[in-house]
Amino acid sequence: MAGPIDLYDVANAERDAQAHYRRRAFVCTSTGCNSAGAGAIKQALADVVTEADKTGSVQVVPTGCFGLCSRGPLVRVEARGEEPVLYEHVDDEVADAIANEHLVGASRVDAEVVSLDLPFFTRQERVVLSNAGVIDPDRIEDYVAHGGYRALQAAVETMTPEGVVKVIARSGLRGRGGAGYPTGRKWDHLASAVAEQKYLVANGDEGDPGAYMDRTIMETDPHRVLEGMALAGYATGASQAYIYVRAEYPLAIERLERAIREAKRAKLLGRSVLGSDFRFDVEVRIGAGAFVCGEETALMASIQGERGTPTLRPPYPTEKGLWGQPTMIQNVETLANVPMILERGAEWFAALGTPDSKGTKVFALTGSLENTGLIEVPMGISLREIVEEMGGGIPGGKAFKAAQSGGPSGGCIPAQYLDTPVDYEHLQKLGSMMGSGGLVVMDETTSMPDIARFYMEFCRDESCGKCIPCRAGTVKMHAFLDRICEGVGRERDLQHLESLCHTVRATSMCGLGQSAPNPVFSTLEHFREEYLELLVPDETFNGSSAVSAATTTPGGAA
Amino acid sequence: MAERTNNGASSHPSGDERFGVLDKALKRTRYSQDQLIEILHVAQGVFGYLSEDVLVYVGRELKLPLSRVFGVATFYHLFTFEAPGDHSATVCTGTACFVKGADDIVQALARRFGVASGETTDDRRFTLKTARCLGSCGLAPVVVLDGAVRGHLDVDGTLAEVETAMAADEADGGDAATSEDVAEEVRV
Numbered sequence: 001m002a003g004p005i006d007l008y009d010v011a012n013a014e015r016d017a018q019a020h021y022r023r024r025a026f027v028c029t030s031t032g033c034n035s036a037g038a039g040a041i042k043q044a045l046a047d048v049v050t051e052a053d054k055t056g057s058v059q060v061v062p063t064g065c066f067g068l069c070s071r072g073p074l075v076r077v078e079a080r081g082e083e084p085v086l087y088e089h090v091d092d093e094v095a096d097a098i099a100n101e102h103l104v105g106a107s108r109v110d111a112e113v114v115s116l117d118l119p120f121f122t123r124q125e126r127v128v129l130s131n132a133g134v135i136d137p138d139r140i141e142d143y144v145a146h147g148g149y150r151a152l153q154a155a156v157e158t159m160t161p162e163g164v165v166k167v168i169a170r171s172g173l174r175g176r177g178g179a180g181y182p183t184g185r186k187w188d189h190l191a192s193a194v195a196e197q198k199y200l201v202a203n204g205d206e207g208d209p210g211a212y213m214d215r216t217i218m219e220t221d222p223h224r225v226l227e228g229m230a231l232a233g234y235a236t237g238a239s240q241a242y243i244y245v246r247a248e249y250p251l252a253i254e255r256l257e258r259a260i261r262e263a264k265r266a267k268l269l270g271r272s273v274l275g276s277d278f279r280f281d282v283e284v285r286i287g288a289g290a291f292v293c294g295e296e297t298a299l300m301a302s303i304q305g306e307r308g309t310p311t312l313r314p315p316y317p318t319e320k321g322l323w324g325q326p327t328m329i330q331n332v333e334t335l336a337n338v339p340m341i342l343e344r345g346a347e348w349f350a351a352l353g354t355p356d357s358k359g360t361k362v363f364a365l366t367g368s369l370e371n372t373g374l375i376e377v378p379m380g381i382s383l384r385e386i387v388e389e390m391g392g393g394i395p396g397g398k399a400f401k402a403a404q405s406g407g408p409s410g411g412c413i414p415a416q417y418l419d420t421p422v423d424y425e426h427l428q429k430l431g432s433m434m435g436s437g438g439l440v441v442m443d444e445t446t447s448m449p450d451i452a453r454f455y456m457e458f459c460r461d462e463s464c465g466k467c468i469p470c471r472a473g474t475v476k477m478h479a480f481l482d483r484i485c486e487g488v489g490r491e492r493d494l495q496h497l498e499s500l501c502h503t504v505r506a507t508s509m510c511g512l513g514q515s516a517p518n519p520v521f522s523t524l525e526h527f528r529e530e531y532l533e534l535l536v537p538d539e540t541f542n543g544s545s546a547v548s549a550a551t552t553t554p555g556g557a558a
Numbered sequence: 559m560a561e562r563t564n565n566g567a568s569s570h571p572s573g574d575e576r577f578g579v580l581d582k583a584l585k586r587t588r589y590s591q592d593q594l595i596e597i598l599h600v601a602q603g604v605f606g607y608l609s610e611d612v613l614v615y616v617g618r619e620l621k622l623p624l625s626r627v628f629g630v631a632t633f634y635h636l637f638t639f640e641a642p643g644d645h646s647a648t649v650c651t652g653t654a655c656f657v658k659g660a661d662d663i664v665q666a667l668a669r670r671f672g673v674a675s676g677e678t679t680d681d682r683r684f685t686l687k688t689a690r691c692l693g694s695c696g697l698a699p700v701v702v703l704d705g706a707v708r709g710h711l712d713v714d715g716t717l718a719e720v721e722t723a724m725a726a727d728e729a730d731g732g733d734a735a736t737s738e739d740v741a742e743e744v745r746v
């Protein structure tokens with residue numbers, strides 16, 4: 001192809017083709033459902049349909065995440081003039097029935113079905129995930145048919161870079177990686193930096209255990225991430241971009257690489273984006289299993305092929321980043337918000353959410369809940385709505401104990417704060433944080449000191465070792481927590497733990513160490529009595545007690 | 559230097575065609591020192607692990623001191639310096655899996671095979687590993703058995719599955735390929 005693709009033609013052709021199908025089956029092929037066997041099910045459906053449907057009126061579409069991961073594999077059947085049907089826990093037998101009866105035939109299969117009226121679905125507000133479960137992530141045409149790359153075209157053809165920065169600033173979008181820094185301000189920093197080469201980095205190094213928002217976005221709608229990156233590049237003058245993805249996410253890497261190839265071929269990326277003189281190249285860079293690489297200076301070191309250790313800021317990356325040049329690091333979810341903000345306008349976006357936290361947030365809702373999976377909700381929704389209504393409450397009639405947000409850098413929110421609105425400021429006030437979006441629900445059977453120990457073990461293993469407070473502090477804090485959890489801790493262990501927590505928070509070099517004590521602080525604040533119950537009273541302590549702290553440390557290797 | 563595996567006729571001067579795969583990757587990345595991590599991924603993909611020979615080779619080709627190659631390789635958790643066993647179980651120890659009992663699974667496997675996490679049994683039949691969140695939290699607890707992700711597992715179920723897999727290749731009289739699950743994690 002010589003020139004760039006005509007988005008209008010491609011979109012029309014694709015829409016016509018889709019309208020031609022009498023029935024369409026959408027199969028979730030994200031990592032969660034794939035692990036449960038979705039790949040084989042998609043193939044089985046496609047085989048039957050190709051064999052039996054000679055008129056070509058049925059289509060089987062592999063899509064990104066539907067969200068309700070705990071009920072996978074999921075298959076949704078849509079037909080003109082009929083209510084869509086969402087089948088859950090689809091196995092080979094059910095897949096065969098769906099293919100023969102519902103796709104080739106026209107009668108609903110008597111199998112397990114999820115109501116699409118569940119609050120889990122109806123309470124969502126989908127911006128970033130609007131294409132999830134709708135388009136085939138491996139086909140650029142499908143993305144274009146759903147409005148893809150229109151914002152990029154409009155920006156390149158009709159807007160100045162400053163104009164794009166202004167729209168993002170006015171929208172009130174804030175970084176979705178955890179800290180919530182205003183995106184428009186960051187873009188402005190990079191745009192005003194003067195250098196021969198500026199870089200953009202999309203941070204897809206989602207290391208928080210219990211979080212998979214970014215993975216899902218990359219797997220489900222890779223072109224949206226690329227379009228957001230290209231818009232950021234156009235606005236700030238960065239012509240070379242990297243997308244840094246964890247090696248643990250092979251499917252996301254594969255889909256992104258294919259998306260980059262297709263976008264290049266269509267001249268939506270590359271030397272001349274859409275025929276303009278805007279040049280923009282994207283490369284995927286793969287991590288190798290180091291949590292600290294989510295920290296922006298460590299991430300840059302890793303992109304340069306070095307040990308992923310952080311450096312002191314300032315200078316900030318927007319002044320001196322990759323190879324000493326101005327560099328902007330943005331979370332994947334933040335970038336995925338950008339295309340729709342430009343298409344629908346800053347005011348539309350600013351009307352979503354709360355005055356200080358605008359827009360939506362994607363959460364990975366996991367732990368002790370009926371419905372677990374991925375949700376996108378407007379900022380400001382209460383935790384109670386998320387846990388009780390969307391999550392469907394806790395199975396087995398157990399009582400809610402706490403929700404943990406922000407992973408190893410965050411904290412626990414107990415039952416009395418369930419009505420707190422979920423936004424940056426409120427969560428921080430409760431001693432937790434938005435984090436990247438992991439939300440783990442714990443019931444009454446979970447021991448909170450044990451959770452604190454779990455996160456501390458994580459931080460101990462993931463500490464890069466560059467600064468002493470974090471390197472030695474996490475080891476000692478874990479040792480104190482271990483003693484307490486194993487029932488051999490004393491009052492003074494708790495005192496030492498608390499004082500050490502303050503020291504490590506105040507003196508560590510990067511966010512990993514500074515926030516490592518957070519789970520301890522927050523569990524102590526809300527569940528101190530659980531710690532006290534585990535302590536051995538001083539008077540009964542005979543000093544030479546030979547209680548062995550039977551501890552195993554999974555993940556301690558490497 | 560340790561001995562170099564010699565597979566007879568091969569286009570690579572070392573006689574080991576796996577180095578040829580590595581050479582291709584080096585060429586593709588234009589011997590860029592920045593791409594050291596990518597190269598190490600490729601090397602681990604073809605060799606199964608990073609031996610000293612391979613690290614020396616990568617260092618020479620990229621004109622990097624061995625200390626840098628070694629420093630980077632040992633920094634990242636995914637790189638391993640020992641050949642994996644015939645079978646492997648990687649237990650996810652992310653938060654969601656932890657809350658649902660992943661620790662019990664790790665301990666049960668450790669007891670059953672007498673290895674700690676990251677270790678391989680003396681007969682090289684089984685490697686136990688743990689991972690920090692595989693991002694399949696909806697299926698918690700998750701265990702990757704010989705490269706295949708299994709969800710909603712418990713202690714007995716995991717032990718049974720591992721033993722079935724190991725018994726299967728005893729019956730075949732051959733050992734199942736573990737290179738597959740290495741390749742799954744690491745792209746070539």
